Amino acid sequence: MAANEDQEMELEALRSIYEGDVCFRELSPVSFQYRIGESGDPKAFLIEVSWPETYPQTAPVISMDAFFNNTISSAIKQSILDKLMVEVEANLGTAMTYTLFEYAKDNKEVFMENQPVNTVTSVSNSISTGTPDVPPSKKKEKKEQLSKTQKRKLADKTDNKGELPRGWNWVDVIK
Numbered sequence: 001m002a003a004n005e006d007q008e009m010e011l012e013a014l015r016s017i018y019e020g021d022v023c024f025r026e027l028s029p030v031s032f033q034y035r036i037g038e039s040g041d042p043k044a045f046l047i048e049v050s051w052p053e054t055y056p057q058t059a060p061v062i063s064m065d066a067f068f069n070n071t072i073s074s075a076i077k078q079s080i081l082d083k084l085m086v087e088v089e090a091n092l093g094t095a096m097t098y099t100l101f102e103y104a105k106d107n108k109e110v111f112m113e114n115q116p117v118n119t120v121t122s123v124s125n126s127i128s129t130g131t132p133d134v135p136p137s138k139k140k141e142k143k144e145q146l147s148k149t150q151k152r153k154l155a156d157k158t159d160n161k162g163e164l165p166r167g168w169n170w171v172d173v174i175k
Contacts, residue, residue: 006056010095017098024101030055033066034101036108043112045069045080047104049097056095059088072115080104080111 011029018024023035030051037044046068050061062084064077087103088096104111 004053006095007051010056010097013095014097032097034104035068036101036104036111042071043108043115045072045077045108045112047080047084047101049100051097056091057093059085059092060097060100062088062100072112076112076115079114083107083111 007030014024014032015026018034025033027033027048031048032050033046033048035044035046045064046066048063048066050063052058052061062081064072064081069077084100084104087100091099
């Protein structure tokens, strides 16, 4: 029964630590998910930790089978799981779910350094989100095309620095 008391205490701790954290999800009282990285980050991944009945004396089940991870190569997933299992071995007998999540957060860059960024999704995202803004900004950038006579008239009005003389647009009030 002692293992279940440990689980109860760890569950309470996890709930209080990750309260309001959008990355953390309690799937059940013995199963948790944590998203490492922002939701738009192509190198973000999701870790699922489940406690067997004898946890923390025995290792938790760590999985990366979530659909969220479907763009991550299986070699990378395996390497992350291997590194997490080393942490598990070091922490056997103690509450370690928080430790595992924090370890994964601290080492996210190392874990994902060999993960090719899925350019297809990021490109399509930038296209779909950027499309409404593109046409107006292009129009603003485009300088208006002047004919030779328009340019000549403008040159006649301006001084040699291209500035209009003082008072060129004043209205003559005393007529």
